[in-house]
Amino acid sequence: MSVSIGVEAPDFELPDTDGSTHSPDGDPATVVVFTCNHCPYALAWHDRIMAVARDYGDRGVRVLAINSNDAQRYPRDSYEAMKQRVATERWPLPYLRDESQEVAHAYGAQTTPDVFVLDAQRRLRYRGAPDSGYDDPSQNAAWLRGAIDAVLAGGDPSPAETKPIGCSIKWKG
Amino acid sequence: MRTPDIELLWWAGCPSTDRAQAELEQALGDVGLSNARVRRTEIDTDDEASSRGFLGSPTILVDGVDVASPSPEGDVGLSCRVYRRRDGRISPTPDPDDMREALQRAARAREEDGR
Numbered sequence: 001m002s003v004s005i006g007v008e009a010p011d012f013e014l015p016d017t018d019g020s021t022h023s024p025d026g027d028p029a030t031v032v033v034f035t036c037n038h039c040p041y042a043l044a045w046h047d048r049i050m051a052v053a054r055d056y057g058d059r060g061v062r063v064l065a066i067n068s069n070d071a072q073r074y075p076r077d078s079y080e081a082m083k084q085r086v087a088t089e090r091w092p093l094p095y096l097r098d099e100s101q102e103v104a105h106a107y108g109a110q111t112t113p114d115v116f117v118l119d120a121q122r123r124l125r126y127r128g129a130p131d132s133g134y135d136d137p138s139q140n141a142a143w144l145r146g147a148i149d150a151v152l153a154g155g156d157p158s159p160a161e162t163k164p165i166g167c168s169i170k171w172k173g
Numbered sequence: 174m175r176t177p178d179i180e181l182l183w184w185a186g187c188p189s190t191d192r193a194q195a196e197l198e199q200a201l202g203d204v205g206l207s208n209a210r211v212r213r214t215e216i217d218t219d220d221e222a223s224s225r226g227f228l229g230s231p232t233i234l235v236d237g238v239d240v241a242s243p244s245p246e247g248d249v250g251l252s253c254r255v256y257r258r259r260d261g262r263i264s265p266t267p268d269p270d271d272m273r274e275a276l277q278r279a280a281r282a283r284e285e286d287g288r
Contacts, residue, residue, distance in 0.1 A: 040255040040265035136262060167253040168186040
């Protein structure tokens with residue numbers, strides 16, 4: 001399954017590293033980022049995504065990071081490892097555990113990172129990479145920021161879809 | 174310059190193989206080894222990863238020696254390897270300077286050994 005641009009994205013409720021649950025509802029814009037602890041692409045884009053969460057937090061934008069990887073085969077993606085990382089790095093956003101991988105499947109997430117921007121009605125407005133260069137921090141998550149700006153302004157992101165670049169999500173089985 | 178044995182270990186779950194190959198070929202050209210052949214070896218099972226000590230894709234071996242130091246958190250298995258460039262950036266491929274140095278070191282060692 002995957003979600004198409006303009007279509008309502010699946011609801012979910014997932015625990016963060018403190019055990020509190022989060023859902024993608026009730027905000028002018030929500031960014032859902034599938035990510036993980038050990039992928040070089042996710043790590044390279046990490047600071048840019050954290051900066052987006054900080055810069056847009058007071059504008060009603062919520063950023064939810066989700067780790068869906070199979071922790072059995074990749075222990076560095078375990079819930080415990082997620083907790084340790086958040087405690088060490090002081091994240092400005094919740095890091096959610098998708099143990100069943102149902103949310104990743106429902107969104108059609110493919111890689112880490114894979115970014116989805118939802119509007120207040122939870123419709124998908126942007127999907128893809130944060131920007132065009134994981135190795136170029138000066139790009140500053142331009143595609144993601146542009147999409148958020150468009151949603152907050154009531155317009156359409158352009159581009160609305162880009163190719164997600166990163167490590168494959170580590171599926172179970 | 175003597176030509177070392179060069180092997181690029183890769184896993185299909187990681188998209189950085191072609192970039193690594195291109196950067197490796199550039200490094201080979203930079204050190205005067207552009208005629209060297211790069212063997213590409215796919216690692217696609219946990220058993221293969223274990224038997225080769227595969228720290229993630231891509232891994233480049235020059236005369237059997239990794240061009241980059243394994244990171245402390247590196248695990249053997251099917252994953253994308255995390256490199257740190259000399260300027261501190263995280264990267265999915267080794268620093269080209271590390272590749273060049275490894276190639277030159279191996280070529281010199283072969284000359285000294287008369288191989």
